[in-house]
Amino acid sequence: MFEKQIYIARRNRLRDKVGSGVVLIPGNTESPMNYPDNTYHFRQDSTFLYLFGLDIPGLFGIIDADSGNDTIFGDDITMEDIIWMGTKPSVKDLAASVGVKNTLPFKELFNSSAHLKDNRIHFIPPYRAENKLLLQEITGIQASLLSTYSSMELIRIMVEMRSAKDREEIAEIEKACETGFKMHLTAMKMAKPGVMEQEIAGTIEGIAHAGGSGTSFPTILTQNGQTLHNHDHSFKLEKGRLMIVDAGAESNMHYASDFTRTIPVGGQFTQKQLDIYNIVLKANNTTTTLIKPGETYLSIHLKAAEVIASGLKELGLMKGDVHEAVANGAHALFFPHGLGHMMGLDVHDMEDYGQIHVGYDDEIHPINQFGTAYLRFGRRLQKDFVITNEPGIYFIPALIEQWEKEKTNNTFINFSKVKDYLDFGGIRLEDDILVTETGARILGNRIPITPDEIGLLQ
Ligand SMILES: [Mn+2]
Numbered sequence: 262m263f264e265k266q267i268y269i270a271r272r273n274r275l276r277d278k279v280g281s282g283v284v285l286i287p288g289n290t291e292s293p294m295n296y297p298d299n300t301y302h303f304r305q306d307s308t309f310l311y312l313f314g315l316d317i318p319g320l321f322g323i324i325d326a327d328s329g330n331d332t333i334f335g336d337d338i339t340m341e342d343i344i345w346m347g348t349k350p351s352v353k354d355l356a357a358s359v360g361v362k363n364t365l366p367f368k369e370l371f372n373s374s375a376h377l378k379d380n381r382i383h384f385i386p387p388y389r390a391e392n393k394l395l396l397q398e399i400t401g402i403q404a405s406l407l408s409t410y411s412s413m414e415l416i417r418i419m420v421e422m423r424s425a426k427d428r429e430e431i432a433e434i435e436k437a438c439e440t441g442f443k444m445h446l447t448a449m450k451m452a453k454p455g456v457m458e459q460e461i462a463g464t465i466e467g468i469a470h471a472g473g474s475g476t477s478f479p480t481i482l483t484q485n486g487q488t489l490h491n492h493d494h495s496f497k498l499e500k501g502r503l504m505i506v507d508a509g510a511e512s513n514m515h516y517a518s519d520f521t522r523t524i525p526v527g528g529q530f531t532q533k534q535l536d537i538y539n540i541v542l543k544a545n546n547t548t549t550t551l552i553k554p555g556e557t558y559l560s561i562h563l564k565a566a567e568v569i570a571s572g573l574k575e576l577g578l579m580k581g582d583v584h585e586a587v588a589n590g591a592h593a594l595f596f597p598h599g600l601g602h603m604m605g606l607d608v609h610d611m612e613d614y615g616q617i618h619v620g621y622d623d624e625i626h627p628i629n630q631f632g633t634a635y636l637r638f639g640r641r642l643q644k645d646f647v648i649t650n651e652p653g654i655y656f657i658p659a660l661i662e663q664w665e666k667e668k669t670n671n672t673f674i675n676f677s678k679v680k681d682y683l684d685f686g687g688i689r690l691e692d693d694i695l696v697t698e699t700g701a702r703i704l705g706n707r708i709p710i711t712p713d714e715i716g717l718l719q
Pocket of ligand 1: 519602
């Protein structure tokens with residue numbers, strides 16, 4: 262936990278901005294896996310963590326902008342809890358540790374329904390079934406309509422508050438980066454022919470648990486990198502293939518890291534792999550040099566797409582004018598996703614608020630074109646934003662086949678040449694970036710990325 266003044270200041274800031282009404286901040290509860298007492302790893306809600314800091318299940322926060330009071334609802338532990346789970350401070354003491362004076366037993370939340378009906382209420386769209394049911398009960402709004410009735414005003418305020426990271430938050434992200442570095446270095450050293458993907462994935466997830474609160478998202482580790490979010494780890498590594506690892510850790514306070522590296526099994530790239538790898542590396546490095554306050558990430562995404570298109574043109578896989586190719590979305594055959602996203606308490610920071618509200622604003626709107634439409638974050642950068650930089654090139658046989666059949670962008674794509682790459686897989690390279698006053702800083706020690714650096718590890 263941070264010092265309690267930080268949480269008090271955040272809640273006061275929120276209260277000032279929201280002006281009037283009652284803000285409901287449900288914490289998360291334990292969630293059963295296969296029977297009630299066998300639960301998933303507990304993960305507190307990030308908005309609750311941001312405003313109330315307490316990392317335990319079964320709490321609910323209310324910030325009352327009218328009265329100026331904050332209340333935490335929760336139950337003190339029973340003798341049975343002490344016997345099985347050990348002792349823990351009272352809800353009153355926990356609340357005091359984050360500067361909240363008022364506490365009430367959890368059941369009192371249901372008695373507050375009348376009070377809620379007389380006031381403007383604000384809540385973020387709930388994403389867990391348990392909290393949907395809870396909000397339905399206390400607000401009287403049907404669970405399926407809760408998203409519709411969530412507060413746009415609260416979403417805007419929270420995005421504004423959480424987008425720029427403060428010093429303490431950046432220090433936490435750097436801890437997660439340090440663990441992420443160890444995970445990736447270990448994966449690189451283990452990537453030898455005959456090793457099971459699962460063995461490496463399990464080992465690096467252990468490092469994430471040893472270094473903090475586990476992984477920040479399900480690990481992607483595969484020699485079938487043409488599938489962007491491939492969570493299968495059932496193959497044995499083969500010489501000549503590329504292994505993609507997209508994995509990150511959470512610090513103990515739940516701040517995230519998120520890195521991707523792609524390495525040749527056994528350590529040596531073929532020339533064909535190296536040619537594609539160097540294009541992705543150039544796109545990644547170019548992105549880092551372009552990041553600075555005032556630039557839009559949408560324009561940087563498109564610049565990275567141009568680096569990719571011009572590299573592929575040099576190899577004969579694309580043709581025609583590079584700007585025109587990118588304007589027409591031809592690069593998306595190879596780079597069908599966005600350049601990156603915000604990162605903080607969530608690996609896709611604040612994605613539960615609605616991606617469009619986090620990544621776009623009144624000035625920068627999403628582009629509705631295959632590929633660029635997947636860009637999660639496009640708006641103007643500001644100092645202390647933390648974003649990911651993750652360009653990639655993939656050869657997705659089904660997509661290539663469809664585009665060729667439908668003649669999609671065939672003025673810019675040399676399909677006969679692309680066919681030599683159907684068994685290539687994919688390459689993605691991802692760093693985590695802090696926007697500084699004048700440019701960008703790569704967070705953490707940069708994980709080995711040049712072909713030479715990678716070769717030395719094996
Ligand atoms: Mn990412």
